[in-house]
Amino acid sequence: MLKGLGRTGAPGRFVGAIAMALANLIVVPQVRGADYTVRDVTSALFKASRDTPVDFADANLSLLDLSKLDFKRSVLTGADLYGSDLTGSSLVGADLSGTRLDRATIIGADFSEANLEDATLLRPTTGTGVTYAGPDFDVAQMARFARAKMARVHIIARLERADFRGADLTGARFTPVVTRSNTIATTPFSELAGADFSQATLVGVEMTKADLRFARFHRADLSGADLREARLARADFTGADLTGADLTGAEIEGAIFDGAKGLETVKGMDMAVSPAGEAGR
Numbered sequence: 001m002l003k004g005l006g007r008t009g010a011p012g013r014f015v016g017a018i019a020m021a022l023a024n025l026i027v028v029p030q031v032r033g034a035d036y037t038v039r040d041v042t043s044a045l046f047k048a049s050r051d052t053p054v055d056f057a058d059a060n061l062s063l064l065d066l067s068k069l070d071f072k073r074s075v076l077t078g079a080d081l082y083g084s085d086l087t088g089s090s091l092v093g094a095d096l097s098g099t100r101l102d103r104a105t106i107i108g109a110d111f112s113e114a115n116l117e118d119a120t121l122l123r124p125t126t127g128t129g130v131t132y133a134g135p136d137f138d139v140a141q142m143a144r145f146a147r148a149k150m151a152r153v154h155i156i157a158r159l160e161r162a163d164f165r166g167a168d169l170t171g172a173r174f175t176p177v178v179t180r181s182n183t184i185a186t187t188p189f190s191e192l193a194g195a196d197f198s199q200a201t202l203v204g205v206e207m208t209k210a211d212l213r214f215a216r217f218h219r220a221d222l223s224g225a226d227l228r229e230a231r232l233a234r235a236d237f238t239g240a241d242l243t244g245a246d247l248t249g250a251e252i253e254g255a256i257f258d259g260a261k262g263l264e265t266v267k268g269m270d271m272a273v274s275p276a277g278e279a280g281r
Contacts, residue, residue, distance in 0.1 A: 035060050041069070048072050050093075067105075097149075106143040112163075115149045122156045161194040169197075173206045193231075228268065247272045 036059060048054045050073050058078045067087040071094045078098045085105045092110050097117045105125040127141045142159060147166040154173045174190040189209040198218040206226045213231050219239040229249040234256075241261040248268025257263060 036064070038064050038066065041066060045069055045072060045074070048074070053094075107141050109143045111148050112144050112146045113148060114145075116145075116153050117149055117151045118153065119150075120154045122154065124157050126158050126162075127160075156190055158191040159195060160191055161196070162192070163196050164200050165196050165198045166200060167197075168201045169205050170201055170203045171205065172202070174210045175206045175208045223262070232272075242266050 041056075041061065041064065044054045053073045053075055054071075055075045056079050057075050059076070060080045061076075061084055062080045062082040063084060065085045066081075066089060067085045068089060069086075070090045073093040073095075074091075075095045076091075076099050077095050079096070080100045081104050082100050083103045084101075086109045087105050088108045090110050091114050093113045094111075095115045096111070096119050097115045099116070099119045101124060102120055102122040103124060104121075106121075107125065107127060124143075126143060142162045144163045145167050146163045148164075149168050150164075150172055151168055151170040152172060153169070156174070156176055174192070176189075189211060190207070191211045192207075192215055193211050193213045194215060195212070196216045197220050198216050200217075200220045202217075202220055202222045202225050204224045204226075205222070207230050208226055209229045209231075210227075211231045212227075212235050214234045215232070215236070217235065217237045217240045220237075221241045222237075222245050223241055223243045225242070225245040227245055227247050227250050230247075231251045232247070232255050233251050234254040235252075236256045237258075237260045238256055239259045239261075240257075242257075243262030243265050244267070245262070245265075246267040248271045250268070250272045252272045263269070
């Protein structure tokens with residue numbers, strides 16, 4: 001019925017006006033393409049709401065200053081955030097599945113309840129470098145991942161005292177492997193001293209050689225977890241499920257296993273060691 005109407009005529013302008021009005025009312029804001037400016041991102045987020053989140057799927061947002069922004073549950077599946085600055089930003093509930101966050105700055109960023117499944121977080125900037133036990137350590141600088149979906153996420157990071165409470169880390173890797181870019185030099189292990197994994201799901205997680213001193217695993221599910229040679233001194237496994245976990249060569253001096261399940265199935269418990277090299281219990 002509208003076929004043949006030109007854009008320059010009155011009917012065309014009328015139809016165009018209606019289309020624009022409908023778009024403003026019902027279309028979820030979308031940003032698509034290869035590259036965006038900070039202004040593009042900020043403008044899109046300003047217009048968005050948590051009910052109509054911005055779609056940044058597969059977007060290239062690398063090396064942008066995105067600090068202190070509220071992403072309002074944005075869709076960022078497969079996006080490239082390499083080297084971006086997310087200091088103080090809220091990514092609560094955002095969909096970051098398959099997203100590349102390598103070398104990003106995540107000081108004080110909030111990923112609570114976000115979807116980070118299959119994402120990579122390799123060598124991000126996470127704080128000032130002050131030791132987690134030092135008097136100047138500011139826990140507010142640590143990124144937060146409480147209740148986040150993080151199955152199969154790959155993390156090589158310094159995240160002392162970070163909040164992973166209730167997160168699903170099924171099959172997550174905290175160990176170095178060949179990365180998608182030869183420009184990223186990985187550290188030999190993740191530094192997670194004092195991190196809180198209470199009630200988290202860590203089934204099949206790989207934490208070989210990770211620094212987990214004083215970490216909390218209250219009622220966490222560590223079934224099949226790979227903790228070989230991990231530093232677990234003073235770690236608290238109260239009420240945790242360690243069925244089939246591997247602690248071969250792990251440092252367990254002072255670790256707490258009160259009420260832990262599956263201890264009789266733990267591999268290498270007799271080969272766990274103290275920092276001084278003494279065989280564990």
